Amino acid sequence: MSPSPGTPREVDTLVIGAGQAGLAMSYWLTHHGVEHVLLERRGTLGGAWLDRWDSFYLNTPNFALSLPGLPYDGQDPDGFIPRDAAVEFFRDYAARIAAPVQLETEVTRVARDGERFTVETTHGVWSARNVVLANGAFQEPRVPAVAHKIPQHVLQVHSHDYRNPQQLPAGAVLVVGTGQSGGQITEDLLAAGREVHLSVGMCPEAPRRYRGQDVFHWILQVNLHGPEHGINGLMADHLPSPAARFACNPLLSGNDGGHSIHLRDLGRRGVQLHGHLETAADGDLHFTDDLPARLAMVEAGFGQRLKLLADAYIAAAGINAPEPEAPPPDGWLPEAAGSRLTLAEADVTSIIWATGYGLNNSILDMPVLDGWNYPRHTRGVTEVPGLYAVGLPWLTRHVSATLPGVGPDAEFIAEDIAGGRA
Structure with a gap:
């Protein structure tokens, strides 16, 4: 018009x-x-x-x-x-x-x-x-170029258009991306009894609560009041590059009273974890063969940035907060991660692209x-x-x-x- x-x-x-x-x-x-x-x-x-x-x-x-x-x-x-x-x-x-x-x-x-x-x-x-x-x-929902190589009979939906498991055909679901949307949609599918494959990205995990507060409390305080105490790591002027403006947020959920999402826990609950989706041809999908290293990096992300900033702010502002809690060690890995997935053999009938926006x-x-x-x-x-x-x-x-x-x-x-x- x-x-x-x-x-x-x-x-x-x-x-x-x-x-x-x-x-x-x-x-x-x-x-x-x-x-x-x-x-x-x-x-x-x-x-x-x-x-x-x-x-x-x-x-x-x-x-x-x-x-x-x-x-x-x-x-x-x-x-x-x-x-x-x-x-x-x-x-x-x-x-x-x-x-x-x-x-x-x-x-x-x-x-x-x-x-x-x-x-x-x-x-x-x-x-x-x-x-x-x-x-x-x-x-603008982002969908990677590999989507064009997926067989036409497989339903493809961006997280932007996903509403519930019932809109998907019967069969297993592949979720690509482990930002907040990917993690939460995976949990939604699990709750509905669906079989789920999950392509793991690099978004960091984080505890839902840290040092006596919801982790977003500390993120917000560092944003709004950190500069008063010389803590500038969450200010735009201190980003390492313009591309960092689009880095994903910590893997958290507000469902069920709020909780963190742990990828190894999803694996223990039956989700088939895979590396980064690289290529597809004739219904065969190929993932990077680096799942153990990928999971370790995802788990280390909070400790490398947000945790350091929160701790520095608490100390600089003189806040009486509980001591930092160390996450329990977790070395679980799937018995066979596999870098190849044949959609027909796995009965994957739909793919959800939780790959963010531009x-x-x-x-x-x-x-x-x-x-x-x-x-x-x-x-x-x-x-x-x-x-x-x-x-x-x-x-x-x-x-x-x-x-x-x-x-x-x-x-x-x-x-x-x-x-x-x-």
Whole structure:
């Protein structure tokens, strides 16, 4: 559907996306008296949480259910809420702040037009002094090239489109990827009695609780207050490379009251573990023959980074916390890992690609993106005057794409917009 002809509608600031980042942006723009409209491509509010599977629970505890003007004040700060409750949380927040949202409006092009922007959408054209990209961190499902070599009779589903085991045909399931989605979907399939094969990635395992707190408590504290004590490891300026912005998060789950996911435990429960999926031909899949080393690296990941930062923060801030707990040694390995899997022999009838997302900012008709399709910016203020970004992974810090992280970034951007208007 092409934009309607006619004179463009004018507004001071357009926010593209009405998920958690867009709503936080709306709160602060309203606070500063900036006229704005949020354009949301979906027909209802709820953001990317609408794309999660039926049994999904948020991976962050309830104490992180915090947006500008609405800190968490419930009775279960260490609990976890299911997908549908999360969607209702955002809808309620949008109503509380009277966010000016226009639904079912997909942006197709953003171009600089003199001192303003022309924004083309499926429901007409807008003219805006400022544009804020709040279109999320989960934009384009990534599927590896090897997917094209899978036999056509095998159902292939990205985790983005997975909802429950019942949507899959009878037979075994191969899950590719062991980030949070891959681990949690594997558990969902196990609970339904499905036979599961799992291609192991390199996302680190982590304890659900560490030194007396949920591990996300320490991650959040290091993000928000670490620099006050010289702990800067979770700030974007201290990343080793731009590619590190897309590193996967620790392997955790909010289901069943919250727990860590241990790949060796999944193996003991019957999941067939494999290395990295390399090639496929005529229904034969070949994996790297490095599963023992891969499992060891996954288990060591927390101790090499997040644990060190949490311990350093606890010491620097003088926090009275229990001593670090050493994980029990675990040398379990499958009797026969195997680097080859014949789909027909294993009765694998479906593959779930839990292989993450990439950024897609092709709507921007201006040279502002780096090699990863990430806007070049400083604290969300891009190189193009009047163009901003919020809610992206590692925009300013590790938690910039999470509920408690979008508020501070949105506040800074709103102040810049309000100051530029003056």
